[in-house]
Amino acid sequence: METVTLSEARVYVGTYNKYNSGSLFGKWLDLSDYSDKDEFMEACRELHKDDQDPEFMFQDYENIPEALISESWLSDKFFELRDAIEKLSETQQEAFFVWCDHHNSDISEEDADDLISSFEDEYQGEYKDEEDYAYEIVEECYDLPEFAKTYFDYSAFARDLFMTDYWMDNGFVFRCA
Template sequence: MSDLPRIYAASLADYNCGHLHGVWIDIDETTDVDEVREKISAMLGDSLAVIYREAEVAEEYAIHDFDNFQGFEVHEFESLDRVVTLARLIAEHGKAFAVFAENLTSGEDIDDIESAFTDQFVGEMSLEDYAYDYVDECLDLPEIARSYFDYEKFARDLELSGDMIEIEGFVFHCR
């Protein structure tokens, strides 16, 4: 089984006729919504309910299951655009994106969340590790001063000032 986000799209005509007919669709960082729609259309085209003449046509579907969405709920009739964008971002950025979206956003559009994530994500590390990197790259301290510098307190100051935050091992700028 893949670790990619995936959905199970099921034919409603088949479901109403007592058949379990659907398709699992993996969504990676390159998947677009048209690819998902094509897979759903192909699944509907192979409808058992239509083959057995229990239904004239199978044209409606619902998302009956999902995996690997890092805590996000995918609802039965969720917009495919939103589902694919969310899955693509989780496939590309993993748990870091899910942690960001869950903790540092509040109902924004998925495109706005993606933009904010890109701007604010620093990396998978502790805030203290970030403090070490910051001092090393940005401050021109002599070697003797570095040995006395309190990185733990500096990391705490970054968090208390509201400039940075660490959540579940991921560091973000607070903007």
């Protein structure tokens, strides 16, 4: 999975009129320069002020999940989501999009703060593998004497944990909701 960094999102904005007339004229706009969609759309109108009633065409984009953009549409939720995930670390942001994919969350429609809250409830961290997570659970939750830890079957414990209570993708561990 390619890492998406919403704070570095950019869009190449042209118009259908220019495109249909054989021109690819447009410009890359960094969405970090705009506080909301209205401000972004105003910049698009200013860029293409020579078109009467321009129909914008987002010909290319970077660092924006496909659920938030298409050739002729940018989700109203983009700026809300961008601002909400800024408090997450880069690793957590990557895990957030893995989590969204797993849950089939419609990030273009759902409330950003609710999504972040649900993600934070389920996200456990980044681990080498399931057994690595099992080691941490044993250390944190069980008061085993050192000699018992040498006999403990971490592999079987991990298998049991991930059968029903947890899931892992791309090294990120999540608690099942």
